[in-house]
Amino acid sequence: MDRWSLMGEFFSLVIMAIILIRYYGYEWHVAFTAKRKLFLYCLLGSTASILLNIVSVFCNTRAGSIPTWLGALLNGAYFAFTIATCSLFALFLFRLTLEHVYDQHCMKRATAVISALTAAYLLLVAINLFTGALFYYDQAGNYCRGPLNRLVFLLPIIELVLLILCYLRNRGSVSARVTYVIRSLPPIVLMLSLLQIFYSELYLNGMLSSVVSLILFISFQTHTSDRDSLTGIRNRNNFLAELSLRLAGHQPIQIILVSLQFFSDVNLRHGHKVGDAVLYEVARYLEYLYPQGRAFRTSSVNFVLVLPWTTQEQAEEALTTIRRRFRQPWVLGDLSCLLPFCMVDLRCPGFGDSPEEIVEQLEYSLDLAKKENQSLIRFDENIRRKLSQKRELIEIMRRSMKERRFQVWYQPIYCCHDDIFCSAEALLRLSDYRGNPISPEVFIPLAEETGMISELTWIVLEEVCRLLSSGRLPGLKSVSLNLSMRQLLDPELANHIQQYLDQYHVSPDRLKLEITERVLLHDSQYTKRQLAALSAIGVDIYMDDFGTGYSNLSSVLDYAFSFIKLDRSLALHVPGDQQASLMIRSLMTMFHSLGKRLIVEGVETADQADYLRSCGADMIQGFHYARPMPGEDLAAFFQEQHGSEA
Numbered sequence: 001m002d003r004w005s006l007m008g009e010f011f012s013l014v015i016m017a018i019i020l021i022r023y024y025g026y027e028w029h030v031a032f033t034a035k036r037k038l039f040l041y042c043l044l045g046s047t048a049s050i051l052l053n054i055v056s057v058f059c060n061t062r063a064g065s066i067p068t069w070l071g072a073l074l075n076g077a078y079f080a081f082t083i084a085t086c087s088l089f090a091l092f093l094f095r096l097t098l099e100h101v102y103d104q105h106c107m108k109r110a111t112a113v114i115s116a117l118t119a120a121y122l123l124l125v126a127i128n129l130f131t132g133a134l135f136y137y138d139q140a141g142n143y144c145r146g147p148l149n150r151l152v153f154l155l156p157i158i159e160l161v162l163l164i165l166c167y168l169r170n171r172g173s174v175s176a177r178v179t180y181v182i183r184s185l186p187p188i189v190l191m192l193s194l195l196q197i198f199y200s201e202l203y204l205n206g207m208l209s210s211v212v213s214l215i216l217f218i219s220f221q222t223h224t225s226d227r228d229s230l231t232g233i234r235n236r237n238n239f240l241a242e243l244s245l246r247l248a249g250h251q252p253i254q255i256i257l258v259s260l261q262f263f264s265d266v267n268l269r270h271g272h273k274v275g276d277a278v279l280y281e282v283a284r285y286l287e288y289l290y291p292q293g294r295a296f297r298t299s300s301v302n303f304v305l306v307l308p309w310t311t312q313e314q315a316e317e318a319l320t321t322i323r324r325r326f327r328q329p330w331v332l333g334d335l336s337c338l339l340p341f342c343m344v345d346l347r348c349p350g351f352g353d354s355p356e357e358i359v360e361q362l363e364y365s366l367d368l369a370k371k372e373n374q375s376l377i378r379f380d381e382n383i384r385r386k387l388s389q390k391r392e393l394i395e396i397m398r399r400s401m402k403e404r405r406f407q408v409w410y411q412p413i414y415c416c417h418d419d420i421f422c423s424a425e426a427l428l429r430l431s432d433y434r435g436n437p438i439s440p441e442v443f444i445p446l447a448e449e450t451g452m453i454s455e456l457t458w459i460v461l462e463e464v465c466r467l468l469s470s471g472r473l474p475g476l477k478s479v480s481l482n483l484s485m486r487q488l489l490d491p492e493l494a495n496h497i498q499q500y501l502d503q504y505h506v507s508p509d510r511l512k513l514e515i516t517e518r519v520l521l522h523d524s525q526y527t528k529r530q531l532a533a534l535s536a537i538g539v540d541i542y543m544d545d546f547g548t549g550y551s552n553l554s555s556v557l558d559y560a561f562s563f564i565k566l567d568r569s570l571a572l573h574v575p576g577d578q579q580a581s582l583m584i585r586s587l588m589t590m591f592h593s594l595g596k597r598l599i600v601e602g603v604e605t606a607d608q609a610d611y612l613r614s615c616g617a618d619m620i621q622g623f624h625y626a627r628p629m630p631g632e633d634l635a636a637f638f639q640e641q642h643g644s645e646a
Helices: 002-024 034-060 068-097 105-131 147-173 176-198 204-218 238-247 266-272 274-285 314-324 353-369 380-403 440-450 453-468 493-503 523-537 553-558 577-591 608-616 630-644
Strands: 136-137 143-145 253-260 292-298 302-308 331-333 335-337 341-348 377-378 406-414 421-432 478-481 512-518 539-546 563-566 599-601
Touching: 002 204, 034 068, 034 176, 034 204, 034 406, 034 539, 068 136, 068 147, 105 147, 105 302, 147 176, 147 539, 176 204, 238 292, 238 302, 238 353, 253 314, 253 353, 266 274, 266 335, 266 577, 274 302, 274 331, 274 553, 302 314, 314 341, 341 353, 341 608, 353 377, 377 453, 380 421, 380 440, 380 453, 380 539, 406 453, 406 630, 421 440, 421 453, 421 630, 440 453, 453 478, 453 493, 478 539, 493 523, 523 539, 563 577, 577 599, 577 608
Parallel strands: 341 377, 421 478, 478 512, 512 539, 539 563, 563 599
Antiparallel strands: 136 143, 253 302, 253 341, 292 302, 331 335, 406 421
16 A cells, blocks of 8 residues: 555656746746745645655655654654645635735735635644654554544645635636636545545545646646737736636726837848847837736737726826936847837726727727827727717628619719720719718728728629610710729639629720729739739739829839829829929820820819810819719719710
């Protein structure tokens, strides 16, 4: 029996060694937090108690050959380490249970009770040398259990009951993994403790501590599942879990999001290795800034710090501290670099919003900060209202797509050489359910953001094909429509367009596709292949919005555009502005020499139209000639033109 019990202890020792090597050997580079240190103490205490148990059993089975004082000392040390380790495990479990609870009163009370129990048991071990209450040696030197020997095994049961009570009180803020441990540990501890009490000849203490250590290691100490692989701090999934637990416990929190701007410049200038080192330093700074703070890397250049919200002054101080640090250079050896950034400050009362809504609020605020070029955005009621309006608009758009409420309007395009209207541009229009029009400048970017732009483009294409095949528009040679980046990424784009043309028996030369140069910036080689495929089926491509901030003359040379559409900003100041007039003339001369034809958008006055015609514009589009109109009105418009020609 002694040999069997020692084999069990040796097996437990192997388990402890594996855990120590796996976690604190292979993952030595992970930050040594207070939680990791406490778990290490648990493992070391368990290992020491198992070793002492093995040595004590060895001494106890050799009565007469081992001095009784040495046996008493070793057995006393074994009892002391067992009691202390049991209490360390209890403290570790209390810490995990209350990990997402800012109020530390429960933790303080648990620490006080466990410390008192531990001190009482250790005192019992100390006086055992004089009383033999736990163990003693008879006159022959044989080890004997004392009358209070089994009392030691009540300690884990008492601490487990306290842990369960703490869990029940704070279960709203307890993670799923802790809940799993709380439910699985009691039967294991109870079973092994009772087995040890009723079968005193067995030695199960080592097995108990090794099993508990293994459960905790598997449940909590696996680092890669909830940590960012580069920086070592918590990742986006962990951030969502943190929010869920904080909100479930109705805990007021402050969330500070820091987004690094133009970080690709750091990688280009100094290399990715230096860039990774900078991100690591940023993560370390946020992780160790506040003891109760938790840092997360939610995307490649976005970091989030979650803090307990106590007072307005404390929240402002935290915000000021972080802003001050990020305005200073980050130094790595001889390298010093400034990191442009923007921040979002969001304060939650602890109820009302879900984790997903909070993430949406952070992302929306960050987008506002970038668009408005602000270094700090505070999420307030004004931004909440804007976000609510955005949600409502998205819902209107989704419903409108299902109900086919989107309308396709057309703006006629005037052909200067033939002095007639020969073409039109298809434009998407939408109204809310009260009949108020929604600007395309509002819903088109939102459609691109949400991915609805693809389906909307197919809606427009089908309406255009239906219009062109109707035969009700004499003189209408072609219709153009805008192509989004998402559409251009579709490898089956040309085939889909061909299907619509075949379905409505429309000649490909009557369909024109407009793309902006921003679309071309994505992947030039892929874009060339896509445009070549469209040209192969006979569809002409227009470059739209030339003259905006994306314009590049090399794009005109690299791609086979049949028409260049000059942006309305170029026609805005002609003919009165001499520099604008010179630019228009120069562009027309250059493009005509390259064999390109030009359409000028945004023409609103007769003076602008006359000047552009004199400069050699091929086509003119704008309110001066015609405003966008529904398909029925466009048919009447061209029928009237055809009738006047006759």
